[in-house]
Structures are given as structure tokens and as C-alpha cells.
Amino acid sequence: MNTYATVVLAAGKGTRMRSTLSKLLHPLAGQPLLAHVLKSVETIPSTAAFASLRASLTASRPIVVLGHKAEQVLEAFGDRCLYARQEEQLGTGHAVLAAQDAVDALDPLPETVLVCYGDTPLVRSEILAQVLAEHSARQATITFLTATADTSSDYGRVVRDSHGQVREIVEVKRATPEQLSITEVNSGVYCFDRAWLWKSLTALPRNAAGEYYLTDLIAVAGAQERAIATVQGSFDESLGVNNRVQLAEAEQIMRRRILEQHMYAGVTIIDPATTYIDSDVQIASDTVLLPNTIITGKTTIGSWCRIGPGTTIDQSTIGDRCVIRNSALEETVLEDEVSMGPFSHCRPGAHLARGVRMGNFGEIKNSYVGEGSDVHHFSYLGDATVGDHVNIGAGTITSNYNGLTKQKYRTTIGSGAFIGCDSVLIPPVTIGDHAMTGASSLVNKDIPAHTLAYGVPARVARTLPTATDEDAVAPELGKQE
Numbered sequence: 001m002n003t004y005a006t007v008v009l010a011a012g013k014g015t016r017m018r019s020t021l022s023k024l025l026h027p028l029a030g031q032p033l034l035a036h037v038l039k040s041v042e043t044i045p046s047t048a049a050f051a052s053l054r055a056s057l058t059a060s061r062p063i064v065v066l067g068h069k070a071e072q073v074l075e076a077f078g079d080r081c082l083y084a085r086q087e088e089q090l091g092t093g094h095a096v097l098a099a100q101d102a103v104d105a106l107d108p109l110p111e112t113v114l115v116c117y118g119d120t121p122l123v124r125s126e127i128l129a130q131v132l133a134e135h136s137a138r139q140a141t142i143t144f145l146t147a148t149a150d151t152s153s154d155y156g157r158v159v160r161d162s163h164g165q166v167r168e169i170v171e172v173k174r175a176t177p178e179q180l181s182i183t184e185v186n187s188g189v190y191c192f193d194r195a196w197l198w199k200s201l202t203a204l205p206r207n208a209a210g211e212y213y214l215t216d217l218i219a220v221a222g223a224q225e226r227a228i229a230t231v232q233g234s235f236d237e238s239l240g241v242n243n244r245v246q247l248a249e250a251e252q253i254m255r256r257r258i259l260e261q262h263m264y265a266g267v268t269i270i271d272p273a274t275t276y277i278d279s280d281v282q283i284a285s286d287t288v289l290l291p292n293t294i295i296t297g298k299t300t301i302g303s304w305c306r307i308g309p310g311t312t313i314d315q316s317t318i319g320d321r322c323v324i325r326n327s328a329l330e331e332t333v334l335e336d337e338v339s340m341g342p343f344s345h346c347r348p349g350a351h352l353a354r355g356v357r358m359g360n361f362g363e364i365k366n367s368y369v370g371e372g373s374d375v376h377h378f379s380y381l382g383d384a385t386v387g388d389h390v391n392i393g394a395g396t397i398t399s400n401y402n403g404l405t406k407q408k409y410r411t412t413i414g415s416g417a418f419i420g421c422d423s424v425l426i427p428p429v430t431i432g433d434h435a436m437t438g439a440s441s442l443v444n445k446d447i448p449a450h451t452l453a454y455g456v457p458a459r460v461a462r463t464l465p466t467a468t469d470e471d472a473v474a475p476e477l478g479k480q481e
């Protein structure tokens with residue numbers, strides 16, 4: 001075996017999900033079901049089992065068989081895969097045959113076809129590689145993955161003869177009571193000899209259910225005395241998602257796996273039961289996650305951070321040594337040593353530079369806050385650019401939305417500026433470097449650098465010395481720590 005093609009079946013109706021969304025797009029740990037399968041398929045070449053294969057295997061992009069709600073799947077995965085179409089959903093065997101042209105168009109022509117189902121998201125690359133390796137070692141016509149399930153499961157039963165040879169796979173609907181008591185089940189991962197696969201699928205008759213089952217090929221190969229090999233995997237890896245109960249089971253297993261990966265990689269998770277981390281999240285070692293913390297999307301977190309309790313972080317980048325307590329962050333960048341909360345909210349486009357401190361009940365949106373700046377309690381910064389070492393007093397508001405023109409304007413605050421408590425900044429407005437506003441100022445005009453302005457509306461009262469001793473310069477400002 002020198003090359004293999006991978007075919008992932010994703011055309012089924014998914015009726016048991018009772019959803020208008022394609023079953024394969026239902027999220028599991030923040031990624032569509034199908035994405036988990038594709039990731040496992042794509043990472044086969046980096047596994048230990050694959051390395052042990054003597055032949056050099058080359059694989060193209062996986063071929064995904066689309067049918068029901070094909071457009072939704074196409075939109076989600078684009079050119080990550082190659083695609084084949086199954087116009088009518090006549091069963092898993094029929095679906096694989098729909099991929100024949102796509103497989104046969106590959107150069108070099110693969111000897112082996114690896115088939116996976118798009119609804120088994122927990123299958124890992126290592127076990128897929130083991131199925132390939134076993135198939136190669138045994139020079140089998142079919143090699144498939146099995147698991148042990150309890151007798152009430154809805155998986156196809158693996159029927160063996162008295163010598164332990166596989167004879168057939170029987171689907172639950174057609175199984176006799178005796179066959180139903182078999183606990184070895186079909187996980188839905190197969191390697192086939194390509195030439196044999198096309199010949200046999202083309203000749204396969206419709207079964208009693210009126211469909212073409214891929215599993216019926218086992219009996220065909222058995223009758224021809226062909227080599228059929230199996231690999232035994234864990235039940236978890238084989239879990240198929242047909243309904244939302246199984247979706248929740250898969251979610252639990254996947255989440256536990258993700259938490260364990262992080263813990264083994266050096267992240268402390270105080271309470272795994274209340275910590276949720278999506279599969280795309282990266283966290284560096286020595287970071288501590290406190291209870292009730294939910295980290296989703298493509299989020300990256302540095303080392304020695306302390307996050308939580310009660311914190312949600314989505315699609316964000318967090319540097320090293322940050323402390324985030326009881327806060328919510330979306331599409332936010334925190335550089336190193338930012339401290340936040342409790343009860344802060346960073347909305348999309350918030351970027352807090354190194355050492356920023358954000359107090360409780362603050363909100364920042366689409367704004368940059370420079371190094372070492374303080375954004376004190378009860379503040380709102382929207383569409384603002386704030387320089388380094390700025391003090392934003394408690395209750396400061398950028399009034400960025402003009403209700404009359406429906407436009408949003410920017411506020412710019414220079415480095416070293418001091419915005420007194422309860423200031424309302426009405427943009428477009430620029431406050432110069434080291435300028436100051438008095439408490440309760442309404443700032444609707446630019447304030448030049450090194451000047452003090454206050455009042456409603458704020459007007460420049462005087463120029464400030466360039467010394468940085470705030471207390472000496474403006475005792476009347478009522479700085480609040």
C-alpha cells in the first residue's frame with residue numbers, strides 16, 4: 001500500500017437530530033462535528049502508528065461526500081476538502097460509491113480507501129493510522145474499527161464465526177435477538193482495497209431496508225474468503241452522533257479530553273467540572289483557571305495568568321501574567337501583565353497594552369489603551385485611542401455614538417493625560433499629551449497638550465507645568481484611586 005484516499009461521509013439526512021442545520025455542522029467543543037473528523041484525518045501522518053508503516057503513504061485532501069444540506073457544509077469548509085455529491089441518500093454504501101470519480105481522479109491512484117463517517121467526532125488520528133497500519137500489515141481487503149458497547153446500543157453488530165473470523169456486520173434493525181446480544185460493534189472506520197471496493201459496491205444489491213449499506217460489504221468479502229481484519233478501539237472514540245443525547249455525551253467526553261490535554265501541558269484547572277474550553281484554545285503552562293470559566297473560539301492565553309472565577313473569554317489573545325477576575329472578553333487583545341475586574345467587559349476590538357489595569361464595571365470596545373494606563377471603575381471607552389500611562393478616572397464615558405447622525409466618532413487621549421472622574425468626552429475629540437480634565441467635565445472641544453480644562457462644557461483654564469507631580473499641579477481634580 002503506497003497511497004490512500006480518505007472519504008468522509010457527510011450526505012445523510014441526520015433526521016434524528018430534528019434540526020434545520022446539517023447534523024455535521026452541529027458544534028462540539030466549539031467546532032462543527034465534521035471539523036473534528038477532518039482534523040483527525042488530516043493529522044494521521046504525524047502519528048506514531050503512521051510512522052511505523054513501512055510504505056511511504058501520501059494522502060490528498062479528504063474527499064467529503066455531500067448530499068443533504070450540502071451548501072451549508074460547503075460554505076463551512078470551502079477548499080479544506082475535495083467534494084463528491086450523493087444526489088439521493090440511499091445509504092452509506094451508495095455514498096461511498098458517489099466518491100468513486102473523485103478518488104479515481106487522484107494522482108497517484110490510491111491503492112487503499114479509508115472511509116470515515118462525519119458524525120463520529122471523537123475518533124482520533126492515532127486509531128485511524130492503526131487501522132491503516134493493520135490493513136497494510138495484513139494485506140487485507142477490508143480492515144475496520146470495532147468497539148465494545150452495551151447491548152442496548154444502536155451500532156451495527158460484528159458477527160464472527162466459531163473461529164473468530166468476521167462474517168458480517170448486522171444493523172440493529174435486521175439483527176436477531178441473539179445478534180443483538182453481541183457487544184462488539186462497528187465504529188464506522190474502514191480501509192478498503194480500492195479496486196475491490198468499486199467492483200463490489202457496483203454489484204451490491206439493495207438490502208431489505210431498500211438501501212445500499214457499506215456494512216453489507218463485510219459479508220460479501222467473507223463469502224469470497226477475502227482477508228478481513230479488525231482493530232479494536234475504545235468506545236469513546238467510536239461514539240456516533242445521531243441525536244442530541246449522543247451529541248451531549250460526545251461533548252462531555254471531548255471537553256474532558258481537552259481539559260486533560262491542558263492539565264498535562266501544565267495548566268492548573270481548579271474545577272474541571274465547571275471549566276469549559278473549546279478545542280481551538282491554546283494556553284501556556286503555569287496559568288491557573290478558576291471555577292466557572294468558559295474559554296471559547298480561537299483564543300490564546302499566555303503563561304502565569306490567573307483567570308476566573310466566573311470569566312468568559314471568546315476569540316481573544318491574552319499575554320503572560322494577566323489577572324482576569326469575573327469578567328467577559330470578546331475579540332480582545334490583552335498584552336502582558338494586564339489586570340482586569342472584577343466585572344469588566346471587553347468587547348470586540350479592545351486592545352489593552354502591557355500593564356493596563358481595568359477596574360470593576362468598566363467596558364471597553366474597539367479601543368486601544370496604551371501601556372501602564374489605568375481605566376478605573378465604571379468607565380466606558382468606545383472607539384477611543386488612549387496613550388501610555390493615562391489615568392481614566394472613575395465614571396469616564398466616551399459618548400461615541402451620535403444618535404442624530406447615527407455615526408460613531410473617535411476619541412483620542414494622549415500619553416500621560418489625566419481624565420478626571422465623571423468626565424464625559426464627546427467625540428470627535430482629542431485630548432493632548434499630559435492634559436487634564438477636572439471632575440465632572442463635559443469635553444466637547446479638543447484640549448491641547450499640557451493644559452488643564454474643566455467645566456460644563458470644559459474650557460482650558462491654564463497651562464500645566466511639564467512636571468509629572470499631579471498632586472502638586474492640580475489638587476482640585478479630585479483624583480480617585
Ligand code: UD1
Nearest residue numbers: 009010011012089090091092095118119155156186188240
Ligand atoms: C452506521 C453503520 C453502523 C455503525 C455506525 C457507527 C451503516 C449501514 N451502519 O450506522 O454499522 O455502527 O454507523 O457510527 O453504515 N450517510 C451518507 N449518505 C447516506 C447515508 C448516510 O453520506 O445515504 C452518512 C451520514 O451523513 C453519516 C454516516 O454516513 O455521517 C453514517 O450514517 P448514519 O445514518 O448515521 O449511520 P448509523 O445508523 O449511525
Ligand code: CA
Nearest residue numbers: 119240241242
Ligand atoms: Ca451515525
